[in-house]
Amino acid sequence: MRVSDSELHYVGGDHWTAILDSIADLKDHFDREEQLKLATSSDQIQNGTGDPGNLDIHASRHSLLLYGGYRPASHAEILACLPPKGAVDRYVSRYFSRQELVSSAIHGPTFLQEYEAFWANPSGTPVVWISLLFSMICLAVLASDTRDSVHGDDVEQQPLQTNLYRERLVQSLILGEYTNSGPYVLETMIHYVYIEFAIRADADKGIWFLLALEVNLAVRMGYHRDPSHFPGISPLKSEMRRRLWATVVQGDILISSQMGMPRMISDWQCDTAEPRNLNDADLDQDTSELPPPRPETEITTALGAIARRRILTALGTISDLAANVKSCKYAEVMRADAILREAAASIPPPFKMKSTTASITDSPQVIMSRLFISHLFYKGQITLHRRFILVESASAGEGLSFYSRQACLDACLGMLRIQHILDEETLPGGLLHTMRWRVSSIIKHQFLTATMILCSLLHRGQTLHREQEIIKTLRSTRAIWIRSSSVSQEAKKAAETVSFVLGRAGDVHDYGIDLDAERTGAASMWQDMSTNANGSNDAALTSNGPAMLQTTTDIHEPTKSVMPSLLVNLTPFDQQMPNLDFDLDTLESGTASDGWMVMDSHGTWW
Numbered sequence: 001m002r003v004s005d006s007e008l009h010y011v012g013g014d015h016w017t018a019i020l021d022s023i024a025d026l027k028d029h030f031d032r033e034e035q036l037k038l039a040t041s042s043d044q045i046q047n048g049t050g051d052p053g054n055l056d057i058h059a060s061r062h063s064l065l066l067y068g069g070y071r072p073a074s075h076a077e078i079l080a081c082l083p084p085k086g087a088v089d090r091y092v093s094r095y096f097s098r099q100e101l102v103s104s105a106i107h108g109p110t111f112l113q114e115y116e117a118f119w120a121n122p123s124g125t126p127v128v129w130i131s132l133l134f135s136m137i138c139l140a141v142l143a144s145d146t147r148d149s150v151h152g153d154d155v156e157q158q159p160l161q162t163n164l165y166r167e168r169l170v171q172s173l174i175l176g177e178y179t180n181s182g183p184y185v186l187e188t189m190i191h192y193v194y195i196e197f198a199i200r201a202d203a204d205k206g207i208w209f210l211l212a213l214e215v216n217l218a219v220r221m222g223y224h225r226d227p228s229h230f231p232g233i234s235p236l237k238s239e240m241r242r243r244l245w246a247t248v249v250q251g252d253i254l255i256s257s258q259m260g261m262p263r264m265i266s267d268w269q270c271d272t273a274e275p276r277n278l279n280d281a282d283l284d285q286d287t288s289e290l291p292p293p294r295p296e297t298e299i300t301t302a303l304g305a306i307a308r309r310r311i312l313t314a315l316g317t318i319s320d321l322a323a324n325v326k327s328c329k330y331a332e333v334m335r336a337d338a339i340l341r342e343a344a345a346s347i348p349p350p351f352k353m354k355s356t357t358a359s360i361t362d363s364p365q366v367i368m369s370r371l372f373i374s375h376l377f378y379k380g381q382i383t384l385h386r387r388f389i390l391v392e393s394a395s396a397g398e399g400l401s402f403y404s405r406q407a408c409l410d411a412c413l414g415m416l417r418i419q420h421i422l423d424e425e426t427l428p429g430g431l432l433h434t435m436r437w438r439v440s441s442i443i444k445h446q447f448l449t450a451t452m453i454l455c456s457l458l459h460r461g462q463t464l465h466r467e468q469e470i471i472k473t474l475r476s477t478r479a480i481w482i483r484s485s486s487v488s489q490e491a492k493k494a495a496e497t498v499s500f501v502l503g504r505a506g507d508v509h510d511y512g513i514d515l516d517a518e519r520t521g522a523a524s525m526w527q528d529m530s531t532n533a534n535g536s537n538d539a540a541l542t543s544n545g546p547a548m549l550q551t552t553t554d555i556h557e558p559t560k561s562v563m564p565s566l567l568v569n570l571t572p573f574d575q576q577m578p579n580l581d582f583d584l585d586t587l588e589s590g591t592a593s594d595g596w597m598v599m600d601s602h603g604t605w606w
């Protein structure tokens with residue numbers, strides 16, 4: 001809990017900032033830095049030396065639906081901001097081809113019918129549908145590759161386009177009185193929340209408040225209840241409601257976790273069934289009965305949502321356990337661990353981690369989905385077992401917490417291997433370059449958590465006899481955080497933390513350097529390498545700033561991609577799971593060993 005004159009800020013003990021605060025030396029260091037920053041800012045304001053434009057720039061980055069900052073617009077004014085039809089056609093096509101995280105919320109064939117009707121009579125189209133269209137255009141802009149454009153100024157135009165379409169989206173929602181929860185409102189709100197966190201490098205509390213709007217709209221519209229309870233809903237709408245609810249649940253668990261808060265949706269509140277594995281073409285408005293699902297070996301529009309829903313259901317159980325302020329026996333921890341492992345085993349075959357040979361010919365979308373699901377599994381392991389990672393034991397193999405300590409450490413190392421893959425493969429020429437927009441602050445939040453846990457272990461000297469492996473991983477992640485620190489305060493703090501801990505651990509490298517100077521030097525090196533590799537100073541290669549730096553010149557060449565060598569380190573889940581000899585019933589009865597309970601970060605039993 002942090003208390004200041006302007007803010008009361010609470011996060012749960014599993015949040016990365018709480019883990020950072022548990023390292024006393026580092027907490028003192030950052031507290032002094034924050035006080036110095038506040039004093040400097042105060043002097044600048046009093047002396048009039050601050051940048052007068054900063055306030056407006058900062059305000060424009062707030063969530064528009066919460067803070068406003070725009071003028072009301074009429075139906076005609078909103079329509080006038082649409083690009084020409086040819087451009088909108090391309091944006092819509094890009095949305096359906098690249099937005100697999102959210103496009104399952106929209107039924108393609110139905111949307112195309114409405115899309116044709118819109119161009120035939122734009123002024124007669126409901127304004128909330130126009131808001132949905134703007135949200136799809138905005139997402140398509142965010143997912144675009146500016147290097148594919150013939151216009152050299154598209155790198156500068158992209159943020160302007162995003163802000164324009166985001167503003168029109170919000171104006172349309174308000175004009176359409178979105179709290180009446182009519183058609184297209186939830187789909188648009190899901191897109192809007194996605195847009196707001198996609199344009200930010202760090203976590204933003206405003207996104208969590210927007211999520212509350214999304215969740216409450218969904219519940220008010222009955223999405224938390226399975227459509228089978230309502231005979232008047234058609235099979236097509238029933239299936240789309242199931243897909244939408246799965247997306248809402250995903251946002252709740254991930255964004256709430258990022259903010260260090262309990263999730264908003266409880267399992268006992270909802271009974272919406274899992275979507276079927278169907279393509280959009282399998283359903284239309286005349287469908288009288290849902291067809292049987294396709295085999296789970298076949299990738300469809302819905303299969304990604306199905307895979308994520310299964311692992312997220314287990315994460316929901318773990319999230320509830322971690323947020324519970326009441327005492328919890330170790331048997332409940334192991335029961336939740338079993339649920340997570342069962343969920344990982346149930347992931348459809350196309351989205352399970354594969355060997356190097358089997359992965360190299362897969363599409364970037366499939367590879368990214370596998371990495372995302374692996375990241376969710378590691379997130380569950382870290383959240384569930386982190387509280388035991390620093391438990392003292394007479395011997396490394398004694399006590400029921402030994403499994404938890406090893407599971408948490410393995411998950412942290414696995415999480416940062418994924419960070420390394422994404423850092424390398426989202427560079428120009430990498431296998432995942434077209435998917436780089438998917439590496440959002442939500443994914444980076446888990447990288448931060450894993451980084452802080454490894455720092456805490458190394459700082460306390462409790463490395464479970466794997467000190468060199470931890471140091472090697474921290475060196476790698478430090479370089480990644482430094483390259484991102486010009487656009488992310490969280491990345492900057494992570495880089496400083498790792499440097500501090502490695503220095504205290506006596507690592508032979510020199511970490512007493514100026515991060516700003518190192519980042520500037522790396523950016524200069526990257527610019528030189530880009531020029532040498534392409535024969536020109538291609539601005540598109542640096543469109544994402546220092547966060548997109550690379551460490552070798554030959555990464556531009558797809559044939560020299562690092563993905564094959566890295567994927568081999570991500571073992572399929574069913575090969576990662578140890579055989580457990582714990583008898584859960586015995587543990588529950590309290591007759592085994594010491595009657596373990598879960599501790600919070602301050603050593604309090606709960």
